[in-house]
Amino acid sequence: MLKLTEHEKAMLDGKTGKFKQKAMEFNVRYAEVLGAEEFCEVSRATLFIGAQHYLDCYKHSEEYKKIFSEFYLCSDEDIELGEMAPECKVQTCAASCDMWNCDKTHLSNEFSDKNKAYTEAARKMGVKIVESCTPYYVGWIPLMGEHFLSTESSNVVISNSFFGAYGNSDGVEAAVCAAITGRTPKWGMHIKENRYADCLVRVKCDVESVAEWDVLGYTIGRQLPKNVVPVVIGEFKRPEINRMRQFASSISVSSATELCHIVGITPEAQTFAMATGGKPCRHEIEVTESDIAESLSKICDAGSGPVDYISVGCPHLALDELKEISEYIKGRKIKEGTELLVWTDYATKAMADVNGYTKDIENSGAFVLTGSCPIVMREESHKHATGMVMNGVKQAVGIRHQTKVPIYFGDIRLCIDAAVRGKWKEVE
Amino acid sequence: MEKRTIKGRGALEGRASGPAIVFPDSIAGNSGALGDIDGVVYEKGNVNYGISIKDAILVVPCAKGSNGFSAHFKGALIAGVKPAGWISTKIDARLGVAIASMNIPAVVDFSDVDPIKVISTGDWVEINGTTGEVVITKKD
Known part of the structure; x- marks a missing residue:
């Protein structure tokens, strides 16, 4: 009542x-x-x-x-x-x-x-x-x-x-x-009582880069039982906020997860016992390198191919990543007929303007854009594309509901390289 | 024809009936996964890809994907292609908003039987969102 x-x-x-x-x-x-x-x-x-x-x-x-x-x-x-x-x-x-x-x-x-x-x-x-x-x-x-x-x-x-x-x-x-x-x-x-973990996730694969955390989130999400609160343990280097942003976005694509404890990172999970409330987990899963490979086969089309639509920034990028992009792209030009869209929020873009990052990025022919993304803009914004590269598992998976062209997935540097070449080269 | 009655918690009152569409891995709430205007499932890999939700009883384990989940179903309702009702193994917040916003009968939170396992796509299903009763008439 x-x-x-x-x-x-x-x-x-x-x-x-x-x-x-x-x-x-x-x-x-x-x-x-x-x-x-x-x-x-x-x-x-x-x-x-x-x-x-x-x-x-x-x-x-x-x-x-x-x-x-x-x-x-x-x-x-x-x-x-x-x-x-x-x-x-x-x-x-x-x-x-x-x-x-x-x-x-x-x-x-x-x-x-x-x-x-x-x-x-x-x-x-x-x-x-x-x-x-x-x-x-x-x-x-x-x-x-x-x-x-x-x-x-x-x-x-x-x-x-x-x-x-x-x-x-x-x-x-x-x-x-x-x-x-x-x-x-x-x-x-x-309600606090509902926030305790009941599914143990053992990470048995290497995870370090932003993109690896992105793929890990998607992989955990697709293996989780329904209606659980996971707790993640593994031998990985302490992740920072940009890695957690990608992890949080991709686990939300493949599952209905709302809270995922990572022992030592989550405030309510400084210890494993804090995460579970001292109770045994009802479920347990493992994530191995073969699970990650299977995820990549779902996220990124196989092989190499021409691309003309590349989007970076799902979810919206931090200022430090705009700095990284500006340093990597400075002095290079994206291929004619190819679009490279870099997404952030307009407050962060204002800081990128002041720091000169926007100028260096846009001198390449790319655009620093704010507030949106291809998935949210929908088909009208990308229906002309014949091949896409997406940075962000959420974007690479979600855009597939809106298009039939090849979709490749890569970290920020691979995306920029593809935009400069006008071609996606399969990662060995 | 074989009939079976199962019972959950009535989440939104009223009666509804229609052919069941069972989504064992739910429906993604991401933009483009459900047609906002035609009510057709466009989620890549979904077992019900290309099927319309109009006038059906949707059977799901829970919601999934973007927090835009409810908005796409609400768009379908306003466009005139709403489902007749919902059955979910367990309620969650995304699905709760969709049910409350569409204001259509729903039965959720089954404890001794999983509707995903006992209902098949095409079965005729009658739901009572007041009592929580679900009557399944098998299609064969």
């Missing part, structure tokens, strides 16, 4: 306005579906909103008020748009296109203008325009025990696993309604 506080009852009864009432009605239905008994207070949220392609079910001319009411608030009635909960720090997640450079990604000004209009409506509601799927690089960091919502699956795994914050992989309607009310069902990863 769901218990409500006086404030929650007041929102549900409409005493704080219809905007919050509709959001609270959704929250209550969501809580009942989950079987939650109460709500918790949410202090941070990221929202995958704007002119996203899941809204293609609406006509271009449809009013945003109707779209927001029906899609996010689940209301048959059009509701006047109000404000987000003041106690919840809310910002946008990945955007449907670069805010300033739709021409460089083959999208129309008409589409870009629609996205700007929807984003501006969100800004008026109190949503900060950040457009990042790696918001922790620019200050969105929930602390240990803090309740958050994020529409970016990798950010949920990062925040649960490496910051010790509490959040579920919900979805955009739940994130919007939580941001409006400051409440979400206290269920799943919001």
Whole structure:
């Protein structure tokens, strides 16, 4: 039986306005579906909103008020748009296109203008325009025990696993309604008892580079039993945040993992016993070199071949990686007719501009772009491609749902080499 | 025809019936994996690739992939190609949002039987989201 506080009852009864009432009605239905008994207070949220392609079910001319009411608030009635909960720090997640450079990604000004209009409506509601799927690089960091919502699956795994914050992989309607009310069902990863590991993962392969952590995450994800919390142990060098970003993004592609303990890294798993709560694991898996090879056969097409569309930055890159790219690409030119897109958020790009990294990268013919990625921009942005290279397992796997051309996967340097040659060379 | 009744937890009230589509490895929530407008499964490697979810009872072990999971099903609902209902071995947050947002009957959290193992694609399934009862009529 769901218990409500006086404030929650007041929102549900409409005493704080219809905007919050509709959001609270959704929250209550969501809580009942989950079987939650109460709500918790949410202090941070990221929202995958704007002119996203899941809204293609609406006509271009449809009013945003109707779209927001029906899609996010689940209301048959059009509701006047109000404000987000003041106690919840809310910002946008990945955007449907670069805010300033739709021409460089083959999208129309008409589409870009629609996205700007929807984003501006969100800004008026109190949503900060950040457009990042790696918001922790620019200050969105929930602390240990803090309740958050994020529409970016990798950010949920990062925040649960490496910051010790509490959040579920919900979805955009739940994130919007939580941001409006400051409440979400206290269920799943919001409850400490549910956060203990019950599946031991023994890593028996070499893992060191960013790309290796990326493939490892995907491999663990595809081998995990359903509905478990994994704990990872192995003889590997202590990973840093960029490696964990790739790991978190790829484990979220091949599984529904929300929290993955890595002993010694995860705040709640400084020891194996802390991770499991002292209980034996119900499941155990091993990841070997042959499992990694099998994953690579699913992620990267076999052989060598011509490529004309290369994208780096899934999830959005950190400033130190833009420095690395600028140093590797400086003085080189990408092959004519080939596109190299480098993705980050616009705050990080501003720092790259100041440091001269953007200039060195763009002198090669590449573009440093912000806020989006090929998967989110969808087919219109890449339908002309005849061969692709993707940096990021999430991108290399996800783009396959949208295209039939060859897809190769490699680390940042392999991607740049392919862009310069206009050809992917199979890695020995 | 052979009939069997199994019981889970009613997650969203109401009755629904239709042919089952069983997804043993769920459906990816990533952009493009489910057609937002036509409701067709485009996830590479999915056993139900190319099949429409319209008017079916979707049988999954849980959700999977991007947190955009619910949004693609909601888009399909608004486009007029929604499923009739959901059955899930266990509820999770991604699926919970999809069920609540689409506001269609759902039965979840089965403890003594796994619906993935006892329902086959094409079976006729009646679900009661209030009582948690699921009646399966085998297709043969």
